[in-house]
């Protein structure tokens with residue numbers, strides 16, 4: 542079990558003094574554990590950050606630092622005997638100051654992970670200074686609570702007992718509180734729009750146009766096949782931020798969120814269909830797709846919210862596993878249908894992958910991002926522009942959603 546010293550220090554000098562004392566008193570620990578995952582639960586004036594390790598940490602200390610000049614307020618956690626696991630390092634942007642995990646919500650700006658001796662420093666950058674308190678969940682997880690001074694604890698956040706049970710695999714994810722809708726409620730999100738055209742094809746096909754057309758067909762198929770209540774996040778060529786799209790789905794309490802996109806690659810030889818759900822990137826290509834699809838956030842002048850963290854609602858409502866099942870159903874249905882329609886060698890199954898898509902981070906229901914084809918491949922582009930193929934693809938997506946709803950018991 543780690544030895545935990547929790548403290549809150551406002552003046553910066555106090556932090557420096559604390560760090561020095563801390564650095565001097567810690568023996569070096571061999572066999573460093575890896576930090577595998579960071580889960581951020583955001584509540585009202587209260588953030589709870591769970592750090593999942595693959596082994597017990599060494600000595601741990603926390604401190605709070607007020608904003609000074611252009612440096613934001615921070616809560617700093619120093620953990621001895623721990624390093625950053627490769628999968629976290631690969632999933633996020635590394636700068637000289639450390640590996641950055643953007644959050645950009647609820648007063649939490651980002652988390653910067655950097656080496657510190659034989660340990661790791663976790664700095665949470667905040668809009669306003671918060672009190673930091675540290676606890677443990679089992680012997681391989683640390684739980685950092687950050688609250689605005691004098692604000693009450695947010696009881697909607699998952700508590701340590703629940704997190705322990707979830708980590709042990711003994712707690713099924715709590716069932717979302719909402720009663721099932723009499724008709725499935727589905728939000729379709731045509732990617733990009735307005736000034737953000739998304740990918741542009743060899744024949745100048747704009748992703749924002751082609752995915753709107755495909756999305757309309759998916760909506761029609763879902764209404765026809767499932768008698769679903771379907772809305773689109775945008776009905777025309779307008780720009781919406783990624784968070785506005787997710788907010789529409791959350792406000793409507795949708796059962797399923799489908800973000801429809803077309804892919805792009807640096808070279809024209811890449812083609813095929815792939816479907817994503819939210820998790821740490823499954824490979825380097827997946828990470829690149831997420832970076833491109835998340836790009837609109839940065840161009841929008843908002844904080845970079847690219848990647849990133851699995852927000853509490855996703856974990857609590859257990860949407861990760863459901864999203865993965867939804868992704869498999871949709872991907873399978875589309876690849877199967879296009880294979881039948883187009884014949885051998887004309888469809889390529891790139892599979893179901895995970896990555897950190899902002900638009901999926903913010904949704905609270907099973908959500909996927911469907912990449913219908915590569916606009917940068919001339920044949921793929923031509924297929925996607927063909928109305929008859931769009932219709933078949935839309936029908937297949939609807940069938941995949943229907944299969945998912947039937948399997949998950951959501952379909953009345």
Ligand SMILES: [Zn+2]
Nearest residue numbers: 732739802803
């Ligand atoms: Zn896109």
